[in-house]
Structure formats: C-alpha cells, structure tokens
Amino acid sequence: xxxxxxxxxxxLFNKYIMCFIKGDLSTRLSGLIMGFGMFTRGQIIKGLxxxxxxxxxxxxxxxxxxxxxxxxxxLGTVGQTRIFDEVRGIYVVYPGDNSMLMLLFGVxxxxxxxxxxxVYLSNLKxxxxxxxxxxxxxxxxxxRQEIDFYLNEKYHVTILTIPVIGTFxxxxxxxxxxxxxxxxxxxxxxQPPGNLFTWVGFNNFKDALWNDPLKSTTFFGxxxxxxxxxVLATALNYILGMILALMINKKGIKLKKFWRTIFVxxxxxxxxVSLLLMSQLLADQxxxxxxxxxxxxxxxxxxxxxxxxxxxxxxxxxxxxxGVPYSMLITSGILMNIPVDLYESAxxxxxxxxxxxxxxxxxxxxxxxxxxxxxxxxxxxNNFNVIYxxxxxxxxxxxxYQAGKTDLLVTWLYxxxxxxxxxxxxxxxxxxxxxxxxxxxxxxxNKTSSAKKEDEFQ
Amino acid sequence: xxKIILLLSALLLVASLSACTKKKTEVxxxxxxxxxxxxxxxxxxxxxxxxxxxxxxTITLGVVGExxxxxxxxxxxxxxxxxxxxxxxxxxxxxxAGALYEVTLNKAAIIAANVAGSIDVSTVGGKLYAYPVTADxxxxxxxxxxxxxxxxxxxxxxxxxxxATANKKVFMDVSNGWYIASFFIGAGNTFKTxxxxxxxxxxxxxxxxxxxxxxxxxANSAFVTGDDAYLKGNIGTTIAAGVSGTWNASDISTxxxxxYAATKLPxxxxxxxxxxxxxxxxxxxxxxxALTKFPEEAMALAEFLTNEANQIKRFETRKLGPSNIKAATxxxxxxxxxxxxxxxxxxxxxxxxxxxxxxxxxxxxxxxxMETKDYSKTIQEMxxxxxxxxxxx
Numbered sequence: 001x002x003x004x005x006x007x008x009x010x011x012l013f014n015k016y017i018m019c020f021i022k023g024d025l026s027t028r029l030s031g032l033i034m035g036f037g038m039f040t041r042g043q044i045i046k047g048l049x050x051x052x053x054x055x056x057x058x059x060x061x062x063x064x065x066x067x068x069x070x071x072x073x074x075l076g077t078v079g080q081t082r083i084f085d086e087v088r089g090i091y092v093v094y095p096g097d098n099s100m101l102m103l104l105f106g107v108x109x110x111x112x113x114x115x116x117x118x119v120y121l122s123n124l125k126x127x128x129x130x131x132x133x134x135x136x137x138x139x140x141x142x143x144r145q146e147i148d149f150y151l152n153e154k155y156h157v158t159i160l161t162i163p164v165i166g167t168f169x170x171x172x173x174x175x176x177x178x179x180x181x182x183x184x185x186x187x188x189x190x191q192p193p194g195n196l197f198t199w200v201g202f203n204n205f206k207d208a209l210w211n212d213p214l215k216s217t218t219f220f221g222x223x224x225x226x227x228x229x230x231v232l233a234t235a236l237n238y239i240l241g242m243i244l245a246l247m248i249n250k251k252g253i254k255l256k257k258f259w260r261t262i263f264v265x266x267x268x269x270x271x272x273v274s275l276l277l278m279s280q281l282l283a284d285q286x287x288x289x290x291x292x293x294x295x296x297x298x299x300x301x302x303x304x305x306x307x308x309x310x311x312x313x314x315x316x317x318x319x320x321x322x323g324v325p326y327s328m329l330i331t332s333g334i335l336m337n338i339p340v341d342l343y344e345s346a347x348x349x350x351x352x353x354x355x356x357x358x359x360x361x362x363x364x365x366x367x368x369x370x371x372x373x374x375x376x377x378x379x380x381x382n383n384f385n386v387i388y389x390x391x392x393x394x395x396x397x398x399x400x401y402q403a404g405k406t407d408l409l410v411t412w413l414y415x416x417x418x419x420x421x422x423x424x425x426x427x428x429x430x431x432x433x434x435x436x437x438x439x440x441x442x443x444x445x446n447k448t449s450s451a452k453k454e455d456e457f458q
Numbered sequence: 459x460x461k462i463i464l465l466l467s468a469l470l471l472v473a474s475l476s477a478c479t480k481k482k483t484e485v486x487x488x489x490x491x492x493x494x495x496x497x498x499x500x501x502x503x504x505x506x507x508x509x510x511x512x513x514x515x516t517i518t519l520g521v522v523g524e525x526x527x528x529x530x531x532x533x534x535x536x537x538x539x540x541x542x543x544x545x546x547x548x549x550x551x552x553x554x555a556g557a558l559y560e561v562t563l564n565k566a567a568i569i570a571a572n573v574a575g576s577i578d579v580s581t582v583g584g585k586l587y588a589y590p591v592t593a594d595x596x597x598x599x600x601x602x603x604x605x606x607x608x609x610x611x612x613x614x615x616x617x618x619x620x621x622a623t624a625n626k627k628v629f630m631d632v633s634n635g636w637y638i639a640s641f642f643i644g645a646g647n648t649f650k651t652x653x654x655x656x657x658x659x660x661x662x663x664x665x666x667x668x669x670x671x672x673x674x675x676x677a678n679s680a681f682v683t684g685d686d687a688y689l690k691g692n693i694g695t696t697i698a699a700g701v702s703g704t705w706n707a708s709d710i711s712t713x714x715x716x717x718y719a720a721t722k723l724p725x726x727x728x729x730x731x732x733x734x735x736x737x738x739x740x741x742x743x744x745x746x747x748a749l750t751k752f753p754e755e756a757m758a759l760a761e762f763l764t765n766e767a768n769q770i771k772r773f774e775t776r777k778l779g780p781s782n783i784k785a786a787t788x789x790x791x792x793x794x795x796x797x798x799x800x801x802x803x804x805x806x807x808x809x810x811x812x813x814x815x816x817x818x819x820x821x822x823x824x825x826x827x828m829e830t831k832d833y834s835k836t837i838q839e840m841x842x843x844x845x846x847x848x849x850x851x
Contacts, residue, residue, distance in 0.1 A: 080556045080748070090757070091560050093748045188815065193535050193749065194556015214847065284829070285684040306830045395830070396823035398843035402816070404823075420816075421532060 016121055019128040030127040034120065037127025041134060045143040050123050057116045065109045072106030075099040075184065076196045100192045103184070107177050111168065182427035191421065204428040215425070218400040218412070219432075225312065226408045226436075230380040233319050238373060240320060241327025242365065246357075248328075249335050260332065263325045271322050275389035278318050279305065306395050308405030315406055319386050334368050335361070370448035377444070378437045382410045409433050485755045486516045489763075490530070490542035492523035498775045499763075506762045513755065524742055531557055531747075540750040541760045543591055546579040546741040547810040550656075553582045559746035561586040563757050571766065576741045576781035579809045588743035589764040592772065593786065594704045594779030595740025596807055597637065598799040599724060601699035602626075603717040611699065614726040614735070618680045621698050627682035629689050629700030632672065633829050635821025636738060637701060641668045643736025645728050649812040656814040657849045661841035667728055669824075669837035675726070676828040683829050703740075704779060707796035720799035722806070739807035741781055820847040 020028055023037075030036035034054040038047030076097025085092045130140045141149055150158045182204055184190075190197035203211075208219045248259045266274070281287050282304035289301040304314045338361065346356050366373075387393060393407035393415065402420055403412045409429055416426040491499045499519055507515045520539055522530045527544035528551055535557060544552065552558050561568065565586055569577050576590035601611050605624055610616050614628075621628050631637050645668045647660050659665065675681055682697065689700045690709045694717070701723065702710075711718040723735035744764050746756045762768065769780035770788065779797045780786045791797060824844050827835075835843075 082560070082748075084562075088754060090562050090753050092753075093556075093559065095749065188532075188551065189554065191532055191555040194554065283684075285682070285688045303830045306826060307832065395826050396819055398820050398823045398827070398835075398840055398847065401847065402819045418529060419819075421529075 012121065016124055019124040023128050024131055027124075027127045027131045030123060034123045035127075037130055038140075041130040041140050042142060043130070043140055043146070046126075046146060050119070053116075053119055057112070060112065064105075065112065068102070068105045068109040069113075071097070071102040072109075075198050076102050079196055080194050095193055097196060098192045099184075099190075099197045100186070103180060104177055107173060107180065111173055178427055179431060181423055182431055184424050186423040186427075187425070188421040197424075200424075204424050208425065208428055208432070214401045218403050219409075219429070221400060222403060222407055222409050222412055223432075223436075225406070226381055226410075229312075229316070229383075229408065230377050232316050233323070233380045233383065233386075234373060234377045236316065236320055237323040237327050237376070238331075238369075241324045241329075242331045244324060244328045245332035245335055246361075249332055260328075263328055266321070266325050267329075271385060272389055274322055275318070275386060278321075279390045279392075282314060282318075305391050308395055308397065311391055311395060311406050315387065315390055318390055319383075322386070330369065330372065331365065334365060338364050366448075371445065374441055374444050374448070378441055381408070381437055381440075382433065383408065384410050384414065387411050388414070409436075482512070482514050484514045484516065485752050486518075487541060487750075487752060487756055487759060488518050488520055488539040489759070490520045490522040490527060490539035493521050494776065496521065498771065502763055502768050502771070503759075506759055509762075510758070515755075517759070528552055528557075531555075535747070535749055538747055538749075540747050540752065540756040541744060541763070542747070543742055543744045545595055546576075546588075546743055547738075547813060549579065549588060549743060549745075550582055550811065551815065552745065553587055556748055557745070558587040559748050559750065559753055559757065561589065561746075561757065563754065564761060568761065571783060572781045573783055573786065575739050575804070575807075575809065576743075579739075579741050579811055580743055582811075588745045589760045590741055590781035591744050591764050591769070592742040592778045593739075593781035594797065594800060595742055596737055596800055596803060597640075597701055597703045598720060598722055598737070598796075598803040599699060599701055600693065600706070600710050600714075600718075600720050600796075602694055602697075602714055603719045605698040608719075608721070611721055611724055613732070614675070614724040617699060617724060618675075618678050621680040622678075624698065626680070626698035627692075627696055628680050629682050629684065629693070629697045629702075631685065631701070631825075632676055632683055633822050633825035635818040635825070638672065638821055638825045640701070640723060640735045640737050641672055641726070643738075643808055644723075644726070644733045644806065649808070649810075649814075649817075651812045655849070656812045656817075658814065658817060658845055661838065661845040665841055666838055669841050671726060671728055672825075672828050673833075673837060677831060704777065704796045704800060707794075708777060711795070718795065720795050722799060722802040734806050737803055737807045738810050738813075739804060740810065742778075814848040814850070816850065817848040820844040 020031065026040040027037045030038070033051065035047030035050030038044070038050065076099045078096040080096040081094045082091040083094065084090075133140055183199055183201060184197050185200045185203070186197040189195070206212075207215050210216050244263065247253065248256055253259070283289070284301045284303065284306050286304075288304070289298065292298045292302060293300070303310050305311045342360050343356060346360060351359065387406055387408050388411050391404070391406045393404040393411045395406075396404045400407070402415055407415070410433060413426045413429045413433070416422045416429065489499060489503065496519060503517045503519065507517065522539070522542065524544050527542050528548040531538040531542065531552065532555060535555075538557075549558070561580075568589060569586070572590040573593055576593050577586070580586055580588040580590055599611060605626055606617060606620065610620055617628055642660050642665060645664050647658070647662070647665050647668065649656065649658055651657075660668075676683070684692075686702065686706060689697060689702055690706060690713065693700055693710055694713045700710075707720075723737060725732045725734040727733070744760045746753065746760050750756045764782075766780075766782045766785050769778075769782045769785040770791075772778040773780055773785065773791055773794075777794070777796075779794075779800060780791060785791065821844065824840055827833075827840060
C-alpha cells in the first residue's frame with residue numbers, strides 16, 4: 001500500500017516536471033501565472049477561473065493563512081487578559097489566543113494549501129494538454145464545449161464535486177482536527193478561551209498505556225471487558241436467534257406466523273425504552289427486587305446492576321432481549337432460502353439432524369451472514385446505548401479512573417468528554433477504538449468465506 | 459492590494475461610526491435558567507426591561523439547568539448566555555476557565571445584602587465572581603412524626619434502633635459524594651486548598667473510623683438507599699426518615715401531611731464520641747459571561763435578577779430559599795419547615811470551594827461498595843484509593 005502511494009506521488013511529480021521540460025513558453029509561464037496556457041489557447045473563461053483561484057489563494061495566505069500555519073506550531077502564546085477600566089468601573093476582558101480555534105483554522109489552512117496544490121497541478125496538466133492538442137491540430141474546447149463535456153463524458157466528475165468537497169469539509173477536516181487533539185493537553189485545566197493548550201506529543205498515549213498506573217489499569221480493564229462483551233453479545237445473539245429461527249422454521253410447528261410475530265413485537269418497543277425500563281426494573285430498589293423481597297427470596301436486594309460481575313452478566317442477558325428478535329428475523333429469512341434438495345439428499349445419505357446442521361445450515365448461514373456478523377461485532381464494541389442506558393457504566397469503582405465496571409471504552413470516552421472535559425485523553429481513547437475496530441474488521445473480513453469465495457456464491 | 463484593504467477598513471470604520479451615532483444603544487443579552495424557572499425568569503426580565511428604558515434591550519431566555527451550566531458553557535463559551543446561574547461547586551472550574559466576569563460594580567452593596575456564606579462561595583482568590591441567588595442547596599433530615607419524636611432524631615443510632623423495631627427504614631443516598639461527605643465533615647476531616655491544589659484527608663485515622671462507621675451504618679437492617687424518587691415514593695410507608703434537600707419539600711410534606719417534620723442532621727457514634735453530622739452548604743449563584751459584549755448591562759441584569767424583591771419572588775413561586783439577608787429573615791421564609799431545618803444545619807455546614815473536581819466519582823464508588831457490602835478491599839485501601847484519585851498524583 002505504501003509502495004502504491006509512493007508510486008502515485010512519483011507519477012504526479014513526473015507529470016508536473018514533464019510539463020516544464022516539454023512545455024513551450026506559455027505552458028511554462030502557467031507555472032507562474034495560473035491559466036496562462038489557457039488564455040493563449042482560446043480558453044479565456046477557464047483561464048480566468050484558474051487565475052482568480054490563484055489570486056484568492058495568495059491574498060488569503062497573506063492576510064490570514066500564514067498566521068494560521070504559524071499559529072498551528074504553538075497553538076497560541078497570549079492568554080486572556082483583564083485590565084481594570086477606572087471609568088467604567090469594570091475589568092475589561094481582552095480575549096487572548098484561542099488554542100482550539102487556532103488548531104481548527106490551522107488544519108483548515110493546510111487543507112486549503114493542499115487543494116491549491118492540486119488545482120495548480122491540474123492547471124499545468126491542462127495547459128500542457130492544450131499545447132499537445134494544438135500541435136496535433138485539434139482546437140482545445142471552448143467554454144461552451146467544456147460545459148457540454150462536463151455534462152456528458154465527465155458527468156460523474158460534475159455530480160461528485162459537491163459531495164467530495166462536503167466530505168472533506170464536514171467529515172475529514174473535523175476528523176483530523178479531533179485526532180490532533182489527542183496530541184495536545186486539552187483538558188479542564190487548559191480550557192479555551194481562558195487558558196491555552198499546547199502540543200504534548202505522545203504523552204496521552206503513554207498515560208493510557210503505561211505511564212499513569214490508574215489510567216492504564218482503567219484502559220486495559222475496560223479494553224478486556226469491551227472485547228469480552230463484544231464477543232459474547234455478538235455470538236450469543238446470533239446463536240440464540242438462529243436456534244429460535246430454526247425452532248420456528250421446523251416442520252410440524254404450528255402457528256409459525258404467530259410465533260414470529262410474538263418475538264418481533266419486542267422490536268416495536270424502541271430499544272431505549274426497553275433499556276430504561278429494564279434499568280428501573282433491575283435497580284436495587286426496583287420492582288424486581290421488591291417482588292423478590294416480598295416473596296422471601298432475598299433479604300435485602302439482589303445487586304443486578306450494582307455489583308460489577310453481576311452487572312456484566314445482566315447487561316449481556318438484557319442485550320439478548322433486545323437483540324435476539326433481529327437476528328431471528330435475519331436468520332429465518334436465510335434459512336428459508338436454503339435449497340430443500342440439499343437436505344433431502346443429505347437425508348438419503350443418512351445424515352442426522354446434527355450433521356445436517358453442521359454441514360449444510362451453518363456453513364450456508366456463515367457464508368451469507370459473515371459481513372453482518374462483523375458489523376454486529378464492531379457495533380457491539382461501540383454499543384453505547386445498551387451500556388449507557390442500562391447501567392450508565394456503573395457500578396463505579398475506585399480501581400478505575402472516572403469509569404465503572406461495565407463501561408465500554410466508548411462510554412468511558414463519553415464520560416471523559418462530558419463530565420471530565422478531558423478532551424485529549426478522550427481523543428486518544430477514540431483513536432484506540434478506531435484502531436481496534438479497523439483491526440478486527442479487516443482481519444476477520446479477509447478470513448470470511450464471503451470475501452474469499454465471493455464469485456462462488458450461487 | 460493595500461488599497462483594497464484600506465478601502466475595506468475605511469468602509470468598516472464608517473459602518474461602526476454610524477452604529478454609534480444611533481440615539482439609544484441596542485443591547486442583546488441571553489439568560490440561561492432551568493426549565494421550571496422559565497416563566498418566573500421571563501417576568502423578572504420583563505420587569506428589568508420596563509425599569510430600564512434608557513436602552514433598547516432584547517433579552518432572550520435559554521433553557522439550561524444550573525447543574526449543566528458549566529458543561530454547556532465550556533462547550534462553546536462564545537455562544538453561551540451572558541448571564542447564567544450555576545451551583546456554587548462549579549465556580550472554581552468556571553473561574554479557572556476564564557468564564558466569569560469579576561463583579562466590581564456595586565460590589566460593597568452586594569456583599570452587604572447577602573449572607574456571609576454565600577459571598578464566601580462567590581469569592582475566588584479574594585475576588586467576587588458571582589451574585590448569590592439562593593441559599594438552599596443543602597441537605598438535612600426529613601422525618602415522620604408518627605415514628606420518631608423530636609428527641610429521637612437527635613441521634614442516628616437511636617433512630618436506627620427505633621426504626622428497626624417499627625420495621626421501618628432510615629433513608630440516605632450514601633453512594634453519592636455529596637451526602638457521604640456528611641460523616642467525614644462531622645468527624646473533622648477536611649477539604650483544603652494547598653498551594654492552589656484541592657485536597658482531602660479522608661484516609662487518615664479519623665477518616666478510617668468514619669469509614670468503619672459508614673460500613674456498620676450501611677450494614678444496619680434499618681438502613682436503605684436509593685434516589686429521590688424512591689424517597690418520595692416510600693416515605694410515610696416503609697421509610698420513616700430520610701436525608702434530602704429543599705427540592706423535595708413540597709412532595710414530602712404532601713405525602714406526610716400532619717406527620718411532616720424536618721430538622722438538622724442527627725449525630726452519630728464515632729467510636730465512643732457522639733459526632734454531629736456535617737454537610738455541604740450549597741448556594742446557587744449567577745455569573746456574567748467574561749465574553750459578553752455588554753458587561754455593564756449584563757451585570758446590571760444579574761444584580762437585578764438576584765435582588766431582594768426577586769429572591770422573595772423566587773421563594774414565593776418556587777420555594778427557593780433566599781441568600782439575601784432581608785429576604786431570608788422575612789416572616790414567610792422563616793416559617794418554612796424545610797428552610798428552618800436547613801438553617802439549623804447551616805451551623806455544621808461547610809462550603810464546597812475546596813472540593814477536588816475528581817472527588818465525586820470515587821466518592822460514589824466508595825459509597826456503592828458500602829451499600830452493596832462489597833468488602834473485597836479493606837476500608838483503609840478504599841479510602842486510600844479515593845484520596846489518591848481525588849487529590850491526583
């Protein structure tokens with residue numbers, strides 16, 4: 001992959017250098033004045049557009065851009081100051097540098113510079129192409145032809161421009177901004193606008209992994225629980241959903257539609273409602289405990305949600321309640337699709353029900369639902385709803401840094417941002433979660449038969 | 459290019475000059491308050507506008523409850539309200555973030571008008587940063603007169619014994635750093651600010667004794683924990699007494715009717731000495747956003763919203779206890795059972811100024827371990843962990 005990237009960069013510069021070596025005077029001049037090679041070859045409006053872009057860019061860089069890039073290195077040096085105004089009788093607040101805005105604008109400026117560079121290259125390429133086509137006796141497209149060209153042959157470029165720009169502005173730019181926060185000390189003691197924050201390199205990563213015993217205990221404790229949870233929640237939901245579907249699908253079961261409907265009805269109740277109800281029901285002084293106490297099963301209460309280990313168990317069970325109907329629906333659809341003749345020939349060959357399941361049903365199911373399982377697994381790693389609404393990550397424990405026994409990494413991240421304003425550590429955790437998700441998705445997906453035998457599917 | 463910049467700046471100058479020559483200045487302010495306060499705040503704001511006709515005021519209200527004020531403010535300080543109220547435990551965080559305007563206009567009058575404790579919590583590093591709004595954000599004991607006599611509620615141990623024989627419970631939300639601190643404060647453990655760092659000493663010898671008491675208290679069969687809803691739902695039936703604050707007063711008085719009573723917290727037996735439970739004295743404060751475009755006007759508004767008349771209005775409409783001395787001593791306020799209990803507890807209450815930011819999470823964890831009788835670690839180990847997390851390394 002790295003090699004590929006290097007080659008493409010190499011190609012890019014090759015083209016660029018070629019424009020200078022083989023280009024004539026006006027092509028070469030367009031390296032200095034954008035659009036020059038278009039003016040001289042009848043593409044006035046296009047050339048003007050390029051020139052306008054160049055002038056805007058230079059003006060922007062002189063007025064603001066350079067400051068933004070310089071500011072990116074320090075993230076601000078002057079804090080907020082207050083000077084007493086005798087006449088008004090108040091302290092006048094003079095805003096200092098705002099590290100957060102400086103980081104944001106700095107990143108945005110880098111995007112602007114990169115996009116300018118790309119436009120600059122396309123300018124050279126176009127000018128060189130114009131020169132070549134004139135040499136071959138073909139007139140370059142005029143403005144009207146250009147529009148036609150972009151509405152027909154190159155329509156995909158036209159229609160994708162706005163989405164691509166939007167993706168860069170609203171997804172990739174904020175993403176990079178937030179990733180960069182992981183390398184700063186942006187927390188409640190370095191909170192703009194009153195205070196500045198600055199670069200601290202990999203300190204947050206070190207803290208989370210080994211440097212700070214409390215934080216690293218929390219990180220690894222929650223990481224292990226996150227993985228255990230994701231595996232159990234995914235596997236149990238899948239297996240139980242499939243068993244349920246198999247049972248309903250079995251020949252001789254009456255009222256199939258009725259059973260299916262009964263289980264699907266749980267989907268009709270919004271997930272968060274079920275979860276909040278469950279958390280009320282299972283609370284120490286909740287309905288279930290009151291009933292258990294009145295029946296004499298427990299003396300005081302059973303800690304469904306207030307004991308770490310029990311709470312972990314409870315969370316997984318409750319998640320089955322909200323998750324099994326979905327996997328039942330999906331699997332029963334696929335079960336009905338398995339050709340009956342496969343089973344019939346298996347029966348003739350003397351295969352019993354278990355062998356039929358292991359040799360026909362399961363491989364078929366895994367083949368079709370492999371990607372679904374991966375999505376589920378990744379979804380469970382980040383299953384904020386179930387944990388947050390059911391236990392809120394609790395019970396809190398003294399062994400962890402601002403986290404509870406059932407907190408997933410993602411709910412810890414939430415607490416760090418919302419309660420602790422420790423944005424830099426939260427961003428670091430976010431990066432770890434991304435790495436985790438990406439690693440498992442790629443690893444597992446490449447191992448599934450869906451990916452390996454894509455073309456073999458009947 | 460320079461010409462263009464010159465031209466642009468000249469245009470801007472003209473524009474700003476023409477704005478200044480208008481007859482009345484237009485002032486736009488935003489005020490944050492909780493959902494329940496909106497109607498009342500609107501009336502106050504209308505009164506403020508009516509009283510100040512020299513400027514054209516446009517004042518909008520936003521719904522941000524006091525507990526969320528700091529979080530919401532820090533999310534985007536420039537978009538935050540110009541005037542907003544918050545509980546006093548948020549003040550140091552807000553001041554650290556450079557969020558609050560120092561109060562310099564009419565400072566002496568504000569200090570003179572409000573109770574000393576409320577001014578104390580509004581002051582950080584010798585500077586006044588907020589206007590006190592209420593003085594009722596504390597807790598005390600509600601009890602059922604049909605179970606306990608006025609003498610019984612003086613001692614926690616008597617209450618527990620009597621409740622056990624009557625098959626009733628004594629309620630306290632021990633898994634909450636705010637309430638659990640009560641035992642430690644009473645025993646003489648401290649919250650201190652040492653060299654600008656807030657520290658607690660709950661893991662010393664006294665703290666250990668307190669921890670052991672909490673262990674025996676939560677293990678008592680007459681002890682019960684839960685949230686506000688559980689207290690309100692069960693007081694009078696299974697619960698005979700509970701530690702809570704004024705926000706539950708109307709609900710509890712309705713449920714208990716003639717048996718409704720409230721008083722200061724009881725004392726408990728720390729080893730062999732009887733120890734009065736302490737508490738946090740909580741105040742709600744109003745602050746001015748440091749980034750406001752109209753500091754004088756915002757200060758005037760904040761001062762108006764927290765003056766004597768409006769504090770009485772707060773008490774009448776929302777039962778919020780005033781911090782203004784004159785308002786607090788008015789006959790209607792003094793007659794209020796819950797506020798009288800709070801006033802009795804005030805002598806044993808401390809401010810939250812020196813509570814470390816990271817105190818709450820581990821405090822809840824400690825209380826939870828006690829409630830669920832998780833004794834996998836010794837009390838000393840747990841207190842050490844709590845102090846370590848709260849004080850930071």
